[in-house]
Amino acid sequence: MAIGIDFGTNNSCCGVWTGDQVLITDPAPTFVAFTNTGSVVGKDAVDQAAGNPLNTVYEFKCLLGRKFRDYAVQSAMGKWPFSVTSKRGKPVIHVDIGGVATKHTAVEISSIMLSKLYRDAAGALDCKRAVITVPYHFSRSQRRAVKKAGTGAGLHVLCVIDDPTAAAIAYELDTRGSGKALVVDVGGLATLVSLVDLGKGKVVGSIGNHVLGGRDFDQCLVNYCRGEIHSRHGITTTGDVLLRLVDACVRAKHELSVTTQAVVGTEFGILVTRAQFEDLCGGMVRLILALIGSLLRSSKVDKSDVGEIVMAGGSSCIPMIQEHIRVLFGSKALCNSIDPNVVVAYGATVLAERIV
Template sequence: MVAIGIDLGTTYSCVAVWRHGTVEVIANDQGNRTTPSYVAFTPTHRLIGESAKNQAPINPWNTIFGAKRLIGRRFEDVGVQMDLRHWPYTVINENGKPKIVVEFKGEKKIFAPEEISSMVLFRMKQVAEAYLGEQVQDAVITVPAYFNDSQRHATRAAGAIAGLNVLRIINEPTAAALAYGLDRNLKGERNILIYDLGGGTFDVSILSIGEGSVYEVKSTAGNTRLGGEDFDNRLVAYFAEDFRKRYGSDITKNIKALRRLKTASERAKRFLTSMTEASVEIESLHLGIDYYGKISRALFDELCSDLFKDTLTPVQQALEDARMTKDDINEVILVGGSTRIPKVQSLLLEFFERTLTTSINPDEAVAYGAAIQAAVLSGENHEKIKDLLLVDVVPLSLGVETARGMMFKVIEKNTAVPCRQTKDITTLEDYQRLMTIEIFEGERTLTKDNNLLGVFELKDIPPAPRGVPKIDVTFDVDANGILSVTAQDRSTGNTEGITITNDYRLNQEEIVKMIADAEAYKEEDKEQKRCLEARNQLETYVYNVKQSVIDSGEDLNDQEKTTMLQDCQDAINWMDSNTDSLREEFETKLTEALMALCV
């Protein structure tokens, strides 16, 4: 069975497959090779992709985008709180987890970010199945290199909810490196830096590509909260302030107006990639006022200058962690749609003092690489990829809390995965029988500044003075970058197998429920498709009859023509005023039309 590669993006997603010795990026039913990562809920339907994004200006409260910025995070996360200011939809705190609230079919519905992401993944699965003409189950899904353990687990859960068997979670820059290296007969070892600036996340990875198709990640750094969405928000803030100054009215409380302004701002940003000036023109934006605004590329660069410069910090961090200088880098490869911004490219040209590689499509490279990895994992034996070996790394250090809240690192960041490391710890009190072990990820000295992954207890430790018992703690990171931990009391051999239970991660019961909900939506989607087909059938028949009557010449008298044309118009008017009718109603109307309209 074929395996696909999916780039689950913050703003756009993409799917690709390995076939006939090459990668094919798959276009959706609109003919586009990328699909907006949007999900919308209307009074009658659930929409995913283009249709969801297109209706966002009139239904902003129930149109979800940017769910990737919520996935695997806590509600009180500073980044989440900052993002909430820019989203028109409602996000609530449910036991520390962010949940999305929408109105659907007259009811309030609550979704986890994983469920929204699973809907986008399901859409990409549908796109692949329509193209391949067969069912697809196996997939490789990409994530930002700087995604932490919780975010990787959540992405894997989203895949399961979408009905996919996730073969592997791989890092986006690593996937892009695979795409870069596939058709190049590279001689000797080359160091490449992947600069991946997408719609909502930013990553830098340095890889060494050796002969024999060995891709080894040397270091990774980034910011999972920096991307094109942030540049759009700066433009929205600029135009909103311009509107306030010119018309004395604040539009920031008008959610519909802001959504329309966001759409226009994104369009202007794209326009500035090739032009030095762009304009936004929005009819009746707020209080009936038509708004016309202009922005120059120079002003846009100034508005976002701090964000652009912020991307160089992870570049320098990645070089430092890889123990390299910029002179050691053979090629700088640009990935992600936001790398098209001229100022971003000029900053990198100035920093590296070398030509940038833009030969791979920045929107498709990640899905392209994921498809290569999917082919390898599914047993594809083509000569181009049969010897391919991918060596990825742990993005953040992993460890436990010791005395006085210190972070004791068991696995250092940028350690190659899969990996396994054992360190010994001991008791802090005399005759201690139970040890609470807290697991953290991060680079700070104190655990309070790092991210808590989970807590477990090792019981029945033989009583002894503090410092005497030796407990071996083993951290095991699999090829997906996902962590499991075991602990063993050396004196008794008592071993505990630990599954990290993060309070902010979905448990198995929740995942099972969400899979069941997804099946229900699948049936709704099928019914919606049947309904549209019935409407289209009725519409086609009515318009064909109308044209036949017009072309009938003397076969029909004037009275017959007038009656039939009126019947056709009545049917058209009924369709226009009953767009949300059930399939059975369209079918009944078609039967009536067949009986009444016979040319």
């Protein structure tokens, strides 16, 4: 028995191999919050964030294995409400626990998150052998930090593998011996497209847009609805009302992946059709297609050489994205039967069972 963990920047989930099947936990927000009584993780951390912003930590994965002066660290710090300072050249996160100021490394906070994922998926089974996935671009120091975080969570980390490789393994594409698979991962914060050489079992090319993700699709719908509310009622949505509108738009986006129309919350009552949503987001879909084209050109791979196309990341469920990719590859069928939200964790679990 073994487990696989998709340790994401925005959301994370865990799978466990039991018998002859993979069971996956629901994706949980990669949030850790500190309160007077201890720490809370995932959705519980998100739910209390508005009243405890200075002690609610998120996107901490980007600090792993980095120095404080790294550009990625410095640019991220400006958008966080919590404080990050340098200790011996490495970033540390400041939080307040019961009135006592404390400092935590990203590894320590990641261990809390990974421990929660483990307990939810396999804690009762006493299974601690795990494969953890990371983005392809992670450096050696970042991968070592992830492994250290897993060890801190009480896990025996069998290996750390790339997200795209795990997605391909989920469909057992690596057992086919040769060929290339394209993995399109539209996550919450970024979009990455990668080519996996199935014969070698590794990524041979990857390109990404690190400021284009699911949240941008959400924001398109939020902007449209804010305009509708203002034109109908003369109201500018701010504060708590805006937060509720964002939440309603996220739910409507999910509905529009399975239905042709959705109402943005009973409070707002704005009917949005799938066609309207696609019109709002068309420019971003074209950017995703441009990424695919750039990757194929830089890798000197023709579209006809791509044997399989794997969809990963929650927003890759958007029908418009899938349809345009099908058309780009001559109406080729996509590997999307496994929920793209959990396909990376699924593949990590399959690999963990193989190794064990």
